[in-house]
Amino acid sequence: MDSKDNQHKLSWAGILVAIGIIYGDIGTSPLYTMKFIVGDRPITDALVLGGVSCIFWTLTLITSIKYIYLALNADNKGEGGIFALYALVRKFNARWLIYAAIIGCCTLIADGFITPAISVTSAVEGFKLIYPNVPTVLIVFTILTLLFLFQQFGSAVVGKTFGPVMTVWFIMLAVLGGYQLIHNPGVLKALNPHYAWSLVLNYPNGFVLLSAVFLCTTGAEALYSDLGHCGKQNIRMSWIFVKICLLINYFGQAAWLLSERGNYLEDQIPFYAIMPDWFLVPGILVATLATVIASQALISGTFSLINEAMKLKLWPAARVVYPSTSMGQLYVPKMNWTLMVGSIAAVLIFKESAAMEGAYGLAITVNMLMTTSLLVFYFAMAKQSRFRSVLLAIGFFTLEGMFLASNLHKFEHGGWFTVLIAFLYFIPMFIFLKARILRQRHTEFVDLRHYQSMLKDLQEDDTVPKEATNLVYLAVADSKNYIDSNIIYSVFRKRPKRADVYWFVHVETVDSPFASRYKVETIIPKRAFFVSFKLGFKQPHRVSTLFNKVIHDLADSGEIDLTSPYPALQKYSMMSDFKFISLHTWASSDSVISAFERFIILTYRMIKSFSLPTEEMYGLEAANIEIEKVPIQVGPLAKVSIKRERQPVDD
Template sequence: MSDTKTLSEAPTTTSHHAHTAVSTAGLLIALGIIYGDIGTSPLYVMKAVVPGRITTDLVYGGISCVLWTLTLQTTIKYVLLTLNADNNGEGGIFSLYALVRRRGGWLSAVAIVGGAALLADGVITPPISVSSAIEGLERVYPEIQTVPIVIAILVMLFLLQSFGTQIVGKAFGPIMFLWFSMLATLGVLGIVQHPEILRAANPYYAYNLLVNTPGGFWLLGAVFLCTTGAEALYSDLGHCGKGNIRISWVFVKTCLLLNYFGQGAWLITHQGEMLNGRNPFFEMMPSWFLLIGIGIATVAAIIASQALITGSFTLVAEAIRLNMWPKVKLNYPTDVKGQLYVPSMNRLLLLGCIAVVLYFRKSENMEAAYGLAITVTMLMTTLLLSMWLRTKRVAMPLVVLFLVVYLAIEGSFLVANLIKFPHGGWVSVAISLCLIAVMYVWMRAFYIKRRLTEFVKVEPYMDALKQLSGDESVPKYATHLVFMTSAERQTEIESKIIYSIFQKRPKRADIYWFVHVDTTDEPYTMEYKVTELANDDAYRITFRLGFRVEQRINLYFRKVVEDLVRNKEVDITSRYESLSKQHVTGDFRFVVLEKFLSVENEFPFVENLVMQAYFYIKQFIASEDKYFGLDTSSVKIEKVPLIITPPKTVDLKRVY
């Protein structure tokens, strides 16, 4: 008996109905989830581009740089090109890596660096967005203390995540629609005052700023802030779908550009003046609208945190599948495809955000830490995307052209952002390095453990298993004994499981079950395969679950057993004579083997450091039975040593 079936009747928190088709609800959710970061950039970009005296070169050059950055970087690279590199509807740098990883082992380093940098940016984005919004209230209430308010809002925002991004998107979508409409309206009013600002669309002004204006090149670090949300846009692909993102981007980009040009018009009418802390965004508002505008901007900037938070959840889920992150619990709070919540990452992000707020206190101080990490992620995405283009058989000259153009653009942004390092940029770099260390340790430890795990053929042990099952001199351990196995081949099993059954403590059971979980590259696969190892005594079940399917093995296993009983392929009635007469179902007990670092290990120096770090981190992570969704009342965790070499010969001398 060995056939593959679908868990079609199993209740699950994921759904196969697509949320990728274009719909009004999808467009609204996209506005609420995806564009918060990039959509609130008008709050601070032009203020950063024109730090001192207002000049024509600065204004026209800055607006031109913003226009062409949004066009080349966000529109062409991400919306038109990168969104095509989806992994069955899922996006993000790890999904992209999964599509190309067979083309070179070095690509794992590229993915780790890019993923860690994006997660680090997720710690900076919520504080700077919320702080910049709340500090707008200082124009009305100069003595207001913003730090406690910012922290309170961040706590509330992160608590909302447990309800799912569908709920968040529906709540935030209408607000962001109002925000973008306000951006466009204010921009048009500004452009009417000075229509000549539209000439800034000419790329010559960008060239003039970067090449001919003293210090102009270093302003790229400020210009880059207009596109920092592009990577999160790709990461959130699975939440809203490609069609909804592309159509909504037309509206979003139009509103953004209108507002940038409107700010430029206001600036040019004040040519020669010093800004002295004034924000062109608020200055271009009519006085009667100022309080309303600050209120809407405050709410929109709070929402800006959402894109990086949801993107971070997606990244962690994909990193787990790629063995680059600890197996933490993943929740699926709604029945909509793509909705995901990672409690542990939610807590870590919240603590990191609070620490950033307490350290920097003001948004202008956070700007120094903002943008540096995300340029690294964009560079890594460019490298991976070039490999993906090759898998799609794109002509080599076109791939080279893509690489040259975007490595030059993003390399320039990176160099310009490096001046931020001593002024706060080191914070995001430090966070990135910590995350890189965790990912490297976890991936390297995975391969070390796999190398040291000994697999044996299961068939030679079947006779002994049958005899043990019928040996009444051995106390019965359970009616049904279920072992979680990592053996990918159906004919093999870990030697440690054989040791656990026959030697550590003989485990007599009526039926032995060996369960293996295979995580597929497709997000929503739900299949299982049953192999009969010994008639009425031993079975192997292989689950093929998509990387977006919640690991609820206890539930799925029960579903499979019910199917087998219904088809009369197995009898789960207790074999105790008294219970069998009453047709009582036997008990099920799961056994999960957890490895520990034996004192007998003799790892090479680097591998020893990796494994020490791995087991140190592991003690803060929930055990694997929690990840697999097993019923804790019927699970036995067994510790088994991870041995690298047998103990050396010990010279012991016997004395009489």
């Protein structure tokens, strides 16, 4: 059993890790959820009991049943999340599945822009209760700036404290809420779903209040996305503790609110109102620390999402750094600074958590609907459980559809912020998807067996200058039988390239998250080889390092000789030289294509110009590499008509 299996076994340490890294977002929701439900309305039994009843049933139906029970059973070799789920179902060739995954990814990223802003702001606003003139915007700005600056150093050291700190946080929630419950246990009658239905159906604009109720379950997606970090059993056991603490606090806030019947909240915050005065300062500090941890977990999750999108060729290549040896620890610089600018912009635009509430929730309801769509398809096709998939579809499309409808009014009140961000991320993903389909449709492959004799003759032709001892091509083809026509064009036609050994290397991203294996096929013994790498969508694609290991394995087995062929270097046992060729395809101007396809190609080129080059993405930037552009036909060859003018013959 490997270390990952050990990490996923049910244990106290595993439960502590789960509490520390996946419950930050949902765990800090008590800071603002009840406050937003009440808003500027008079405090009444119907509002308070209905609101807390809705919270209980939302956490039960969406978080517990959908994510903790159903989604965690849809794991991809221990990994979860929208792309892991897509990887499980894409083999069924339903084209809409990829769009569900892309939309889910974009809306989850958009949530990453607003969550740090609203969480930290809600915590820091507690200081206003003690110091009314405290500059909360400046404090939040400073905290977020330091948080994002810290990302480049990794969170492994601080991460070890996440579990204990969040455990203290949840215990604090339970103690504060429990004290209020003791004085008014009658609030527990809100467990009856009648109060929830009454709020939605009978309270004035009660349906719209669902948009505020929904905030109690934002962050539920993290329970599924972080499955690979914690393990199914650790998440399920820790959720029992977390849910109890959350509910005690929510019902405690409701108990306090009922003592304020007929009044308005005004500047009061229910979460801080249930604290004793002497505990206010330490309570605010613990809340602030908890929101920083929540933001950290969300930032790390966003890095993982973007990294997976790049592996699936749905996002422009960007540099990925691994700042620590902890599993899943990665840092995407461009994404980090983009998140920092976006989160700080949210703070500067909205200034107060009450104003941010309008921007929060709309995008994540769409994300949950996309996850539900993929889960329905998974249980129907992969698990052949039609009954379960029908129940899931009816129940959660209805429930989450209601939440989406209730959130639509937020668009003009700030929801446009996250919708705009989600749309801006959707555009390049859509362009990359269409460009990939277009390229695959028109990428030609030729039978390599027809060119074996030509390769041998070229290797022995001393009149052709030697390009390198070992010439390595990155290939789209996935076997030695058929090779990219572009490679044949490069080797024989564009400029004949002679080498002692030819290597054709294919890199495939597979559905298994952490797969790392290779296969070598011999084309010409000791003279030409096809190497195929199968790497998981969560696995680093360090092709240069992996290829180096492959050639040394082949040398150890006697299949190749790595000693330089040049006598001057051979006597010193120097290693032979390698040259990599990276072919950049270019849509031929001779192609006849539609206006839409031309738009896709031009936009793809523009985006690619800002992305990390393929050779750097594969870790080849330090190698001897040559970039070569080759034309491809992406449509029918343009028909031209021209006549030769003949000069008249003199008599």
